[in-house]
Amino acid sequence: MTKGGNMRRFVLFLSSLCFMIACNGNLSEQDDAVLPEDYAALESLYNALGGENWNNNTNWCSDKPLEEWYGVYTHLGRVVAIDLSNNNLVGTLPSGLASLTQLKSLNLAINRITGSIPESYSTMPNLTHLSLYNNSLSGEIPSSLNNLDGWRYNWGYAVLGNRYNRFNLYDCGITAPDFDLTLLSGERLRVDKGFYAANDYTLLFQWSQDKHEFINTLKPLYDKYNPFGLEVVSWCAEAPNVASLVKSYGVEWNVATVSEQMPLCQYSTTYYPVGVTPTVTMFDSQGKLVFSDVVESRGNIVSVVERLFADIINPDLYYSTDFSADGKVVKMQSAEEGAGIDVVLMGDGFSDRMIADGTYLYNMQQTANALFALEPMRSFSHLFNIYAVTVVSPNEVIASNATTALKCRFGEGTTVVGDNEKCVEYARKAVGDKSLDDVLIVVVVNSDRYAGTTYNYYPTEEGDFGSGAAIAYLPLVSDSRMFEGLVCHEAVGHGFAKLDDEYVLEGMGRMPVDEVTYREQREAFGWYKNTDVYSSVHFVKWKELLNDRRYTSAGLGVFEGASTYAYGVYRPTDQSVMNKNEGGFNAPSRESIYYRIHKLAYGKEWHYSVDVFKEYDYINFIGATACVVENGIDNQSITHLSAPVVCSEPLR
Secondary structure, X not given: OOHHHHHHHHHHHHHHHHHHHHOOOOOEOXXXXXXXXXXXXXXXXXXXXXXXXXXXXXXXXXXXXXXXXXXXXXXXXXXXXXXXXXXXXXXXXXXXXHHOOOOOEEEOXXXXXXXXXXXXXXXXXXXXXXXXXXXXXXXXXXXXXXXXXHHHOOHHHHOOOOOOOEEEHHHOOOEOOOEEEXXXXXOEEEEOHHHHHOOOEEEEEEOEOOEOOOHHHHHHHHHHHHHXXXXXXXXXXXXXXXXXXXXXXXXXXXXXXXXXXXXXXXXXXOOOOOOOOOEEEEEEOOOEEEEEOOOOOHHHHHHHHHHHHHOOOOOOOOOOOOOOOOOOEEEEEOOOOOOOEEEEEEEEOOOHHHHHOOHHHHHHHHHHHHHOOOOOOOOOHHHEEEEEEOOOOOOOOOOOOOOOOOOOEEOXXXXXXXXXXXXXXXXHHHHOOOOHHHOEEEEEEOOOOOOOEEEEEOOOOOOOXXXXXXXXXXXXXXXXXXXXXXXXXXXXXXXXXXXXXXXXXXXXXXXXXXXXXXXXXXXXXXXXXXXXXXXXXXOOOOHHHHOOHHHXXXXXXXEEEEXXXXXXXXXXXXXXXXXXXXXXXXXXXXXXXXXXXXXXXXXXXXXXXXXXXXXXHHHHOHHHOHHHHHHOOOOOOOOOOOOOEEEXXXXX
């Protein structure tokens, strides 16, 4: 038998197997509850598709029980499956078939059916498996089919062999899947709406150990266009040499394996035909299908990607040629006493000429100044080591048509994403092999855009002073006062002190119970000292400050709404840097920053006294509010920054 014949038998076997599973194996129980509509629907199918000329039409349109009609399967008297694949069906699909309300599986593959899919098929409530591949169907696919699980989970299987069908799959409403994979590195990858939104195009690639050659086609595309917004997620069946095979290709995209005991379709239930590899599918940032090798030749992916990115890549961009300064470390400030608290500054989207003319170092100095704009950072700036690491990017703009060293991009809302591992590589040049738990990495993104995101990592060991590494991404906003607010909110608030957001996002109701549980785990590290899930003045975290008369005029209280939720979590003041970037840090936030500074500078044995803090705070903040107004942000409506991303593993 030919190779093609083997594949055909394999696909037919899988098709029949899926039908049996979909119907739970109950395909022959018969009783007297057969509805006239079922007979009429089957007769319409027989008449519309030339039943008298079928290869096998045994008992069709006879008085025999429906279970004895060739290819018809019943359960409790109702038709639940029809398998007439490769049976010389010729004609157009009858709309009357939709009256089979118990039909779960319909297999009409490998025939000569023409015309389009009737809109009425989207009303079949139990249809979970539809196979129409290798026919001559055409036209628009009803978008209402997307309301059926049977279509959402099997569209690829339904039209496999589309060299005969002429469907327009790209405009029928098919959207990108959400799923999880475990990468070869052991990390868990969540592919969802946010993942797609972070890239211009996401290519999903299913392959197998014996069919991996197509990597040679995809790798040049990835290498060329990944800096401009192309991402690849791929997986194959587990095998001993998968990791070495991937390494031999020099693949840098996301690679996962799936268990040999689990069919590949479990990891691609929405979008891939069972057992077929390799398979290539691509979606845009909105989750819209833009390429599928079900629709067209797999090799067409090359021209499609080149065409899509032709409008994105700008040949007039400035390109760096001198990377000799990349990785150089400048120690901008040394701690005057104590152990020295390390802050590493770096930038993304800065070219060689911006390094050479001093622009880069100037922006690093502006960032350092902003770190100490507000109390208590200002009073204790002498306890910090400030490093600037030079990062030379090929281009000097953050955009989908530009390449930057740290791969910074803007996601939904005010989200900023970057290559965290690359940031660590540069930070190591400054701080060496010491633990990163006490290191703050600040990435200045060369873009005049209001945004910012901090990535907070769990610490390697417990501590109650905001332990854990942090990477804060901050665009270089041209408004200097707004930039100060971004630095104080993201780098100092979220990154250094692990403070919580004190604002409420629209549509966010009560904090879920599971989120409260996560908070308790993180609070053990000294996180979130400026918010609380308890509202009682006798138990709230800042009760010691509430009971001090020196804070009566500071607006200190218990206000419901924080951590993006409207209910079930409380903040200390109506406004602060952790809300709308105005008014400075409130008293509990200042206490948290004060506490962490002293623990890092003088060691864990340093003893904290709340009375000593309040004495300092009264002199330097409460008694000097003018400095807060001067260095704060104007009272204006500002879009809330993205909540910090919590990474439940240490940064190493």
